Amino acid sequence: MAVIQSQSATPAPAGPLARLRGLVAGLLGGSHEASVTKRLAGTIFIIRVISAAIAYLAQILLARWMGASDYGIYVYVWTWVLLLGSMLDLGIAPSAQKIIPEYRTRGELALLRGFLSGGRWLTLASSGIIALLLAGVVHLLSPWMDPNSIVPLYIGCLTLPAFVVANTQDGIARSHDWMQLGLMPQFIIRQGLIIGLTAGALALGLNLGATAAMAASAAAVWISMIGQMIVLNRRLVSHIEPGEKAHDVKGWLATSLPILLVESFYQLLSYTDVLMLQQFRPSEEVGVYFAVVKTLALVSFIHYAMAATTAHRFAEYNALGDKDRLSAYVAHAIKWTFWPSLLATAALLVVGKPLLWLFGPNFVGGYDIMLVAAIGLIVRSAIGPVERLLNMLGHQQICAAAYAVAFFMNVGLCMALVPRYGGMGAAASTSLSLTFETILLFYVVRSRLGLHVLAFGKR
Incomplete structure (x- = not known):
């Protein structure tokens, strides 16, 4: 009787601390895969938010230290670095998240060791050669270019x-769930160095133009x-026992080059607005638009x-042939992309004008552009990271075609x-294109994989 009474008794009301623990448990709990994903995604998001704050501070300081014209040139060149730097790895960086798990699942340790070292040498060599060729292109086109940008x-x-x-x-570290090692050097340490080096140049009395700012960024x-x-090499030595290495370069490229197409079109789509704006509008307007993009970056960090x-x-999960587990995991990823993105967008729009004012009084005029640009980001978040799903499951070509x-x-x-x-046209163009891309990817995944990849609606 005592047991029955104990089970049927009304539980005592939980205190505030207990309710908070319950909320956290609900957010971070669930299945093992779901809870691990939330924790890792939360780690990545926190790193990206901190990096966004540092990058935001860096852009504000650079805009004020350099002046609108030099800042516009710096933004233009740095955008090219971001765009090309994400494409010149031959697709090895994103495909690492496919190649490494497959080698591990199949127990092909020699190929795994070979990829972990040879993949980086391959990207260093290829990007170095292309960088030299691009420098030659700059030299050939210099008579027709802005002298201050050469x-x-x-x-x-x-x-x-x-x-x-x-x-x-970064791709190698992510494949081992070493998210901090993958992201912090690029997004926190690098940004901190840019601020420190440019501030040091000012303290030494140097003129902080576009050239000095790019030199500081390169060093960072x-x-x-x-x-x-x-650090990565030290971790890999302790994580994977030494042994024979095999280098399946042909196999790596067969996997990575189709993914490179997807990533290339994705990056082109991401930076087209800034690059096109530079061709048709003054550098000052490019700077304002870039400030708007940086302000909205928090939303894209969630998807990232x-x-x-x-x-x-x-x-x-695909290599294991566990389709049910894969389907549930995809649904979970979409839900945790869309709803946080929607809340983050609403919060940013509320404080958008004060944030833009930090760049300078003339940057506040970009708020209307922010409203239009936000639409595309919200729509795109509604299907979550389905481009990664298509890439990892061998549907890179159709994904690349959609992009x-x-x-x-x-x-x-x-x-x-x-x-x-001007900037309003660039924002409208990008939002319309993202909306169209979202529709295409939704139907591709539905027809190829039979999955309903939308944050709401019937599954």
Whole structure:
């Protein structure tokens, strides 16, 4: 009787601390995969938020220290570094999250060891050669270019090999769930170094123009990459026992090059607006638009966090043939991409004007652009990281085709709208293109995999 009474008795009301623990348990709990994903995605998101704060501070300081014109040139060159640096790894960085889990699952340790070292050498060599070729292109085109942008572009070429190797190491670290090692050197240490080096240049009485700012950024990229390499190598030695190495370069490229197409069109779509704006509008307007993009970056960080956390697990569950587990995991990833993105967007729009004012009084005029740009980000978050799902399951070509269509749509819209409407035209073009891309990817996944990849609606 005592047991029955104990089980049927009404539980005592929980206190505030107990309710808070219950809420945290609900958010971070669930299945093992779900709870691990939430914790890792939360770690990535926190790192990206901290890095966003540092990067935001860096952009504010650079905008005020350099002036609108030099800042616009710096933004233009740095955008090229971000774009090309994400493409010159031959797709090895994102494909690491497919190749490494598959080698581990099949017990192919010699191939795994070979990839962990040879993959980085391959990306260093390829990006170094392309950087030299790009420097030659800058030299050939210099008579028709803005003289103030030529030296910063040369420095940007010098930056590319280190940027590419850092991305490759990021992919390797993520595949081992070492999220802090993958992200902190690129997003926190690098940004901190940029601030420290540019502030040091000012303290020495140097003129902080676009050239000096790019030199500081290049040094920051190289220093953070080398430090990341040292720590990663030490961890890999203790994580994987020494032994024979095998280098299946042909196999790596067969996997990575189709993924490279996807990543390339994704990056082109992400930076088309800034690059097109530079061609048709003054540098000052480019700076304002870039400030808007940086302010909205918090929303894209959520998608980035889930994509970085889930990609190698998509590959692992597919390699194991566990379709039910994969389907449930995909649904979980989509839900935890869309709803936090929606809340983050609403919060940013509330405080958008004060945040833009930090860049300077003339930057507040970009708030209307922010409203339009936010639409595309919200729509895109509704299907979560499905591009990683397609890549990891061998559907890279159709995913690349969807991104290509959206990219060319964005270019066409920018050419039509940017000359007349400036930043507002660029934001509208990108939002429309992201919406169209979302629709395409939704139907691709539904037809190819039979999954309902939407944060709401019938599954």
